[in-house]
Amino acid sequence: MVVRSTPRAEAGFALPLALTGSLVLLLSGLSMQSLVLHGRQVQLAERRRLQSEDRLASAAQRVAADLAGPYACLKQLPLEQWRPEALPSSCPAGLDPQWLVAMEIDGQAVRLASWLPAEGGGLLQLQLAGEGPERRFRLDATGVKEVG
Known part of the structure; x- marks a missing residue:
């Protein structure tokens, strides 16, 4: 029977190498998981932004x-003159402009922040509830166009 002896310098080499490899794989897996979670957060934020823009555009159409x-x-x-007690005589009795100033689109409150009439239309500014995003739209004979 032949017994091989390993030099003392090479003794215990496999265990540290296996542990190092395992740690590298673990860190790589955690890194990939972190990257995927970050990607999902970015997608969620983009979807929320698009939904907000869609709600504002829907409110402008309304x-x-x-x-x-x-x-x-x-x-x-102009919006500042839309008071129920001071409406023009051409308005029907009981017309409440507040319904246009504060509306709900897809379950979220939208506020008409500004309306400036112009020839053939006007400029309106809408804002989502609270400190939500706001957009400006131009109304004219061709329809509604976002201007910022």
Whole structure:
């Protein structure tokens, strides 16, 4: 029987190498998991931003439709003059402009921050509830266009 002896310098070499390899694989896996979670957060933030923009655009369409319909008497007045007690005589009795100023789109409150009439339309500014994003839209004969 032949017994091989290993030099003392090489004794115990496999265990540290295996542990090092395992740690590298563990760190790589954690790094990949972190990267995936970050990607999901970015996607969620982008989806929320797009939903906010869509809500504001929907609110602008709704305001445009109402200003062309039952609230047409308010179209030539700036928002500051939309007080129920001081509406023009062309407005129907009991018309409440507050419904246009504070509305709900897809379960979220949207506020009409500004309306400035202009020839053939006007400029409106909408803001999501609280300190949410706001956008400006131009209303004219061709429809609603976002301007910022």
